[in-house]
Amino acid sequence: MPGAPTPLPDLARPDVGAALFSTWSVGTPERQRATADAVAAAWDSRPWPSPELLSQNLYVGTDGDTLMHHAQWTSEEAYHAFVRTQRQERVDQIDAAVPGIKRNGIARYQRYRGFDTRTDGDPRVPGCVAVIELDFDGPDLRQKWIDLVIEALETDPDPSPDLISADFHLIVDGARHLASDRTRALNYAQWTSEEAYDAAIASSAPGVGSVTPQWERIRHFPGFRGSTIKRYRFERSFVRP
Structure with missing residues (x-):
């Protein structure tokens, strides 16, 4: 069963030197639930691996297949030390409980x-975390696009009351098995x-919703290749006791 609610x-937080994102594909909602439980058991049954791990967070995809x-x-060096000494025992326990997990990279x-x-005192509770991977023709375009999006959000005359926050990240070169696509x-x-997010996306189609100079520039931003979107429900945060 899922653990107690965690924030x-x-x-x-300023002490994060490496934010690592990875996804697993497991196939069915039943296997997804079993995998989430197996992840919790693997982390709950062991001591906290390192003071340099600030939090380990698990999300369940609304597609019934994915976990993030x-x-x-x-x-990053602290993470690689964990991989060398402690990661495999957790992976083995999870794989024994749910064989055949497809790991899509980190x-x-x-x-x-x-x-x-x-x-x-904001009463809103995040019911959906939308994770959007964005691709550009070059790395220098990423900051310009993000700056423009934040400006558009800050000046929108009709903002969505259902957007709680948006945190924009840039991929950085990683050693060994970490993915390194500098345009992402x-x-x-x-x-x-999730329903509120889908409604907001529908209203942002050309000719619908807020029409401001900032949003128009975003819609026609040169060098933006496209995006992929996954929706998740937050499952649990594992933190040092």
């Missing part, structure tokens, strides 16, 4: 900028629900 991680792992490390990101709509960025956006 979502703070993506803006998001780890916050103080450095990439290192660094947070660039964020947009947050929360105020003190990632948006980790918290929404009140």
